[in-house]
Amino acid sequence: MKTPRPTRTRRRFWVDPRFIIGLVLVAASIAGVGAIVAGTDRTTAVYTARHTLTVGDQLRAADLVETRVQLGGAADLYLVPSTGLKGGLLVTRTILTGELVARSAVGESSGSDVTSVVVDVPGRLAASIAAGSVVDIWSARATGPSEYAPPTILVGQAVVVRIVEPTGIIAASSGQSVEMLVPKANVGAVLEAIMNGDALAIVPVNTPVVP
Numbered sequence: 001m002k003t004p005r006p007t008r009t010r011r012r013f014w015v016d017p018r019f020i021i022g023l024v025l026v027a028a029s030i031a032g033v034g035a036i037v038a039g040t041d042r043t044t045a046v047y048t049a050r051h052t053l054t055v056g057d058q059l060r061a062a063d064l065v066e067t068r069v070q071l072g073g074a075a076d077l078y079l080v081p082s083t084g085l086k087g088g089l090l091v092t093r094t095i096l097t098g099e100l101v102a103r104s105a106v107g108e109s110s111g112s113d114v115t116s117v118v119v120d121v122p123g124r125l126a127a128s129i130a131a132g133s134v135v136d137i138w139s140a141r142a143t144g145p146s147e148y149a150p151p152t153i154l155v156g157q158a159v160v161v162r163i164v165e166p167t168g169i170i171a172a173s174s175g176q177s178v179e180m181l182v183p184k185a186n187v188g189a190v191l192e193a194i195m196n197g198d199a200l201a202i203v204p205v206n207t208p209v210v211p
Helices: 017-040 072-077 168-172 184-195
Strands: 043-049 064-070 089-091 106-108 114-121 134-140 142-144 152-164 176-183 199-204
Touching (some): 114 152, 134 176
Antiparallel strands (some): 134 199
């Protein structure tokens, strides 16, 4: 006697059309939000200074940080990663930490028109003077023993490279030595003032007032 095989009942799946419509609406909403975000992102990748860069510094990739900012139509005024970082670029004006690197603040090394000189300054320096400071070099021409003419600006807008730390016997002196970048056209005048024993002083330019 044959035993009849049990028959399998196939389950029927029924999908609510409203569920499909809901999935489509969710997907469309996500795509729409993505399109809106992409459309409103008007930022541009530019370079900012990782640390303070002074006049004469060789510009290297390690000195820069890629940052996205909103520049509008001013993007061409700044150094951007998309144009690449050419070798041989020199800093032509002080760039502070975090500052956007303007194209006008760098130039070709072959066109550098500044050089460094060390100036001995009697007395103490202003507290605001440090590496990267922009200063005027003032000079009072020696007219006799302990006699000087009225001071005048010898070099304007010089840039401090470093303050030379005195050592040994020099440390006991009352003055300080400062290495500065000055235009090559003014080097002769600075060296002449030093050789003649003129009184020299450096004064910071546009020092911010701290309340």
